[in-house]
Amino acid sequence: MLSLRVRLLMWLMLPLSLYIGGSAWMAWHSARDTAELVQDRALLTSAQVIAGELAWVDGTLRAPIPPSALELFASPERDRVYYQVITEEGRLLAGPPDFPHPPLFPAVPPAYHTITFNDEPLRVVSYVRTMYDSGVPHRVAIVVAETMRAHDQMVTALWEPSLHRQIAMAALAAVLVLIGLTVELRPLIRLKDEVAGRSPQELVPIRAGQLQTELRPIVDAINLCIQRLSAQAAQQRRFIADAAHQLRTPLTLIDTQLQFAARLEDRAALADVIRAMQTSSRGMTDLTNKLLLLSQAESSDTPAFSRQRVDLAAVAAGVLEELVALAQRRNIDLGFECDAPHVWVSGNVELFHAMVMNLVDNAIRYIPDGGRVTVSITQDTAHSRLSVIDNGPGIHAEARQRVFERFYRNAAPGQEGTGLGLAIVKEIVTASQGTVTLGPDAQGQGLTVCVTLPLDIGDATHA
Structure with missing residues (x-):
């Protein structure tokens, strides 16, 4: 993986290189056009000088070549110069006969062409002058050509300095970017060192600190993560402390009962002690299960926790089937009311089962024999309510x-319980983005626990 400096430098150099390439291409064309203009003017001037020397001598057209017509092309590059003077009838007045001239009489003279002769490119001008003999017009073509060494040298002289300046500018920009990135990334490096050096x-x-504005959201996100980790760590420490405190009592009691049983010789008394130990063991098992369920409920309030579509009505019906025998033993009227065959919510089916189980089990445990417990589920367009x-x-x-606090018990003396039931309910409801409230029933008596959860609207059409 490339470093951030290299990647940013690549993003800068890519458009800069494209710009330099395009600019160099345009500069080369501009230099070529300038060199062609200079050469074309020299060729045209030479052709006009030769044309000015045309004359009729004894009825014959003559074309002397003045030295000044050729001196125009003197240069250090020693370019070769060719010329021809040809009448419209094809008579050669001057110049080599084998010169591959372009069209001699263009429609709009002068005309310029680039041809190849003796394996060298030539720039050629065709200039036409009309000569009159006794009122009869005779057109004469003057062709002057020059090799392109001086032309190419001029293109190079005009183009290369511009290219060199642009390349130097790109190199300077790259160096400045690397220096700037090194300086500007120092706060980020310090941030990395601070995080890496923590326990x-x-x-x-x-x-x-002095971190740039664009990088502050990264720090904010890290701080938010640290805040969540801190809360989770505190939660785990509190859970461990609570578990250790609550498990210490039944373990101490069982140890005491074991020591007492070891000294007994009366089998009847020993049987009573064993039964008491079994009761203590069941209580510790129930407490351990509740602690594990509480830990699972706490961890459900995280994005990584698996959620699925749950039918709350089916969950409640299943819980009531499990508790109906307990209610019948105490002659408790256990009822269920639901205004829809399915009530869909989002969450974990095991945790929702535990939530309903704790609520109904508490109601059955803490009301007198012959009482009444009713589970009611209603829903509107956005929420479900389990009461x-x-x-x-x-x-x-x-x-x-306070009843939602861990290990807080509002029971009468002698009633069994761990003080975790409503704490578990609170954690499950909070993790499911719901609310739980307590209050009397419609007649101002008894207790109504109402859990409000958001409906799973997205899957409601499949219900």
Whole structure:
């Protein structure tokens, strides 16, 4: 992978090279046109000088070649000069007979051409003069040609300095860009060194310092990531601390029971201790499962967590089927109401199952025998609402916010529980972009837990 300096330099040099190439091409054409203009004027002047020397002598047309007509072409390049003077009837008045002249009598004289003679390119002018003999016109063509050494030398002299200046300008631009990038990238290098030199526990925001405006969004994005990592690390530390604290008590109790059982000789008393140990073991298992579920609920609030389309009505119906036996043992009326056959939400089916299970299980556990628990699901154009309504003692207004805290219990003495049920519900609902509220029922009695979740609108047409 190429470095940033090289890539930026390539982006600069590519258009600059195209510009230099185009400019050099135009400069070469301009130099060529200038050299042709100079050479053409010299050829035309020479042809006009020769034409001026044409004369009738004893009824015969003569064409003497004055030296001045050829001196015009004197140059250090020693160009060769050719000429011909030919009448309209084809009589050669002057010049070599084998010269491959262009059209002698162009429609619009003078006419210029480039031809090859003796393996050398020649620039040729055809000039026509009309001579009169006793009132009879006779057209005479004067052809003058010159090799193009001086022409080519002039093109080079006019074109190369411009090309050299442009190449020097490109080289200077490349050097200045490399120096500028080196200077301007220093804050980014310092930022890299600062991030690389941090310890894993140093989750504090990065200082933007003198970083350029265009690079500040990168720092903001890194700081946002650091903030999320810090929150997640704090969450993990809190979870570990809570788990250690909560597991210490049942483990200590089981250890004490084991020590006590080791000293017992009475089999009846030993059986009682074993039953108590089994109860403690089940409680610790339930607590461990709740802690693992809480950890899963916390991790679900991340983009990497797998989500799918979930039928909330089907999940609630499945939970009620699992708890119907528990409700029947306590003579509790367990009901279910839903205004649609399917209620689609986005999330994780296992977590939604745990959410509904905790809500209904809490309602069944904390109401007297013979009570009533109703699960109701409604939906509008954008949201679904799952309500768990019971006619139990409810929760006092001052305790309704605290019940979502971990390990906070609002139960009567002797009632089982871990204090994690509503905390798990809160984490699952928050991760699903929903809300959960507590309050009495419509008659101001019991407890109603209402969970509001956004509908999965995109897949609703397939319901």
